[in-house]
Amino acid sequence: MKRISILVPERAILGSLEGSRQLFTQVNGFCVQNGQPPLFDIQLVGIKLGTKVSGGLFTVNATHLISEVYTTDLIIIPAIDGDLGEAIEINRTFIPWIKTQFEAGAEVASLCLGAFLLAxxxxxxxxxxxxxxxxxxxxxxxxxxxxxxxxxxxxEDNGIYCSGGAFSYLNLILYLIEKYAGRQMALLCAKVFAIEIDRESQLPFTMFSGQKNHEDHEVKKAQQFIETNFRDKISIDQLCDLVAVGRRSFERRFKKATNNTVLEYIQRVKIEAAKQQLELEEKNVNEVMFEVGYLDQKTFRGMFKKVTGLSPLAYKNKFRNLSPAALESHL
Structure with a gap:
């Protein structure tokens, strides 16, 4: 029987903690129904027995303290919320225990922002x-x-697993169930819990918000200019003149401040504008392409798919708001 230790950190998000427990427990239920022994020994492991989670709204009672768990096979680190620096500090006692268990052969999986505690x-x-x-x-x-x-x-990288944003943790738990219990068991769980299995990318859900959490005022001025004038052809030299900074220094500072090159940033702003138009308006793909400043279909479609993982048409079909008339036609 594989021992699974789901951590109960303070400020954990209850959904990822309880959702993981439910899925692994369901596998045990299916095994028993088929006359087989349970596959998993599921533990809730905490620093203390009662831990407040989800902003203090709920208390989760651990089944074991970390001092009582000497060996395990898989550690699940649920998502955490609030100020991440504070959440890490109040849960720091978990860190040496996680390292010790991994070095002894345990695998580790972090869910969403649980990656910060794992890191x-x-x-x-x-x-x-x-x-x-x-x-x-x-x-x-x-x-x-x-x-x-x-x-x-x-x-997945040598016994360490991570999931992307929010409810994508369910995809990682299904992935682990498939690894430990087989594809058919994972498919059965996906059907019972109505989870879309085999999702690989969170790009379609990503919103580009401009990356302005820095103190470089000249770079911020350039960002604001790009976001206001993205439909026009903007050159790096034009931006350098705007902020009165030499090109080499400007490109270095821009990359450091935003984690994007200048050209990458311009493309991301254009694509974000295109996404919003495809979501909210009835324009066709070519109209949106011209609206955001692209003239070549191949270039636009290639850049759009690189950023979102979908073609412009597929994105429009997946995310656009239906008009009242369109909704009525679906009833």
Whole structure:
């Protein structure tokens, strides 16, 4: 029987903690129904027996303290919320225990922002990982040695697993169930819990918000100019003249402040504008392409798919708001 230790950190998000427990428990239920022994010994492991989670709204009672768990096979680190620095500090007691268990052969899986607690162990240095796309800039700044794959829903690297944003943790738990219990069991769980299995990318759900959490005022001025004039052809020299900074220094400062080159930033702003138009308006793809300043269909479609993982038409069909008339036609 495989021992699964689901951590109960303070400020955990209850959904990822309880959702993980429910899925693994359901596998045991299916095994018993088929006359087989349960596959998993599921533990809730805490620093103390009663821990407040989800902003203090709920209390989760651990079944074991970390001092009582000497060996385990899989550690699940649920998502955490609130101020991440504070959440890490109040849960720091978990860190040496996680490292010790991993070094003894346990695997470790972090869910969403639980990747920050996992990264504090140092185990993500040089390893592929994922977290919520909204926290990618903060994560890269805190843990530059980790190989963050912002677009991924699931990563696996030598016994360490991570999931992307929010409810994508369900896809990672299904992935682990498939690994430990087989494809058919994972499919059965996906059907029972109505989870879309085999999701690989969180790019379609990513919103580009401009990355202005920095103190470089000249770069911010350039960003604001780009976001106001993205329909026009903007050159790097034009931006350098605007902020009175030499090109080499400007490009270096822009990359440091935003984690994008100037040209990447311009493209991201254009694509974000295109996404919004495809979601909210009835324009066709070519009309949107011209609206955001592209003249070549191949270039636009290629850049759009690179950023979102979908073609413009597929994105429009997936995310556009239906008009009242369209809704009536579906009733």
């Amino acid at each position: 504090e162990t140092g185990l993500l240095a040089g390893r592929k990982c994922a977290t919520h796309w909204m926290a990618s800039t903060d994560f890269k700044q805190r843990y530059p040695s980790a190989e963050l794959l912002t677009e991924k829903v699931i990563t």
